Amino acid sequence: MSLKTSKLTVIGAGPGDVDLITLKAIKVLKTADVVLYDALVNEEILSFINPEAEQVFVGKRRGCYAYQQEQINELIVERAKAFGHVVRLKGGDPFIFGRGAEEMEYATGFGLEVAVVPGISSSIAVAAYQNIPLTKRGSAESFWVITGTTKEHKISSDIELAAKSNATVVVLMGMSKLPQIVKLFQAQGKNDLPVAIIQNGTRTNEKIGIGTVDTIVNIVAEKELKNPAIIVLGEVVKHRQTILEIQQQYANELNG
Known part of the structure; x- marks a missing residue:
C-alpha cells in the first residue's frame, strides 16, 4: 500500500490544440502517479506527464470502449489506494458533458480527496x-x-x-x-x-x-x-x- 494521500484530480485537456491546455493542468500532470486519459485528448499532451507515472488509455474509439464507465470508476479508486495521486485527463472541460462530476462523486464515496482543473471547452x-x-x-x-x-x-x-x-x-x-x-x-x-x-x-x-x-x-x-x-x-x-x-x-x- 502507498503511504501517499489517495487523491483524484479531474483535468480538462482542452479542445484539441495542445497549446490550449492550461498551465495549471500541466503542473498537476507532473505530480501524477497514474493518469487515465480519454480518446479526445491530444496525445502530445502525454509528454507533460510525470515520466514515472503509469498511463492508461480508458477512452472510446469508433464505438469501441476500452473500459466501461463503471470500470473506470473502480480503476480510479483502486489505483489511488495503491499509488496515491490519480489524474483523470479528459478532452475539453470535464464538467461539460465529460462525466467528471460522476467520477468525483464515486471517488469521494471511497475516501479519496478530489479536485478539478477546468479546461477550455x-x-x-x-x-x-x-x-x-x-x-x-x-x-x-x-x-x-x-x-x-x-x-x-x-x-x-x-x-x-x-x-x-x-x-x-x-x-x-x-x-x-x-x-x-x-x-x-x-x-x-x-x-x-x-x-x-x-x-x-x-x-x-x-x-x-x-x-x-x-x-x-x-x-x-x-x-x-x-x-x-x-x-x-x-x-x-x-x-x-x-x-x-x-x-x-x-x-x-x-x-x-
Whole structure:
C-alpha cells in the first residue's frame, strides 16, 4: 500500500490544440502517479506527464470502449489506494458533458480527496477558431450548449426549446441526430438559419462545412464530415464569412 494521500484530480485537456491546455493542468500532470486519459485528448499532451507515472488509455474509439464507465470508476479508486495521486485527463472541460462530476462523486464515496482543473471547452473554442463568436451584439444575446444524445441515446428535448429562441445553439455529440435537429429548426421556420459543422476542431486535421438548416445535411454528406464534431446553429455563423470578405477587400485594395 502507498503511504501517499489517495487523491483524484479531474483535468480538462482542452479542445484539441495542445497549446490550449492550461498551465495549471500541466503542473498537476507532473505530480501524477497514474493518469487515465480519454480518446479526445491530444496525445502530445502525454509528454507533460510525470515520466514515472503509469498511463492508461480508458477512452472510446469508433464505438469501441476500452473500459466501461463503471470500470473506470473502480480503476480510479483502486489505483489511488495503491499509488496515491490519480489524474483523470479528459478532452475539453470535464464538467461539460465529460462525466467528471460522476467520477468525483464515486471517488469521494471511497475516501479519496478530489479536485478539478477546468479546461477550455470545445463548445466555445472550436467555434472561435473558425471566427464564429457564440455571442455578438445584434446577432445573439445568449447561447445554449446541448448534448445531441442523451443517456437513453435519444435526442435531447432541450434542442426543441433552443430552436424556439434567438440564441446561438451549440450541439455536442449530435452528428448522428443531425437530421432530427434540422427538422426541429425547420418546424420553427428557421430554414435559412446559418449552420456550421466543425470536425476535429482546433487540430491540424480540422474540417468544416458551412450551410443553412435546409442545406447542411447534404453538405455533411458531400464533405464526409463525422464525429468528433460540433454543430453551431445561429446568425453568428455569418461572422466567419464577414471576416473573410473584409480580409479579401483589404488585400484587393493593397494590390491596387
